[in-house]
Amino acid sequence: DLAVSGWQIAKSVLIFLGIPLLAGFLTRRLGERGKGRAWYETRFLPKIGPVALYGLLFTIVILFALQGDQITSRPLDVARIAVPLLVYFGLMWAGSYALGKTIGLTYERTTTLAFTAAGNxxxxxxxxxxxxxxxxxxxxxxGVVGPLIEVPVLVALVYVSLALRHRFTTTEVPA
Structure with a gap:
């Protein structure tokens, strides 16, 4: 049985999405008002941007340390998680890529669409x-196995994307 309230999950989502959203909003508003947009975009963002990456890497290292034993001792569970993810990434990427090509998007936009759709x-x-x-x-x-599968699959799809680049024309169909 799963004894989790919807409010508990909603609260987690609000915290983990809401706090970064609020922080981003406030830093943008206060940064642009205080020192101007040019300073905000050329000085502040390049300095603060890597902090998010460091935080994500720190979290992943800690989680892999906590989950490493389960990952190595439960390979069938990992496979049961990984196989549907492989199918998902492939289908989402290919479907979005085909859609972008069909509606006449440029290579750059089609590739962006495909990776945005496939990325979780x-x-x-x-x-x-x-x-x-x-x-x-x-x-x-x-949740930990997801990025283990996502990263190599999306890197492989970068190479597929590059190989398909020649199939595009250089002009985009107007919307």
């Missing part, structure tokens, strides 16, 4: 799973 928000999924079920739960394991 595992950061949020991991945060909600940990907040709801704990860092060493099976649900957190699923």
């Amino acid at each position: 928000n595992f950061e949020l999924a991991i945060a909600v799973a940990i907040a709801t079920f704990g860092a060493t739960s099976g649900q957190a394991l699923a």
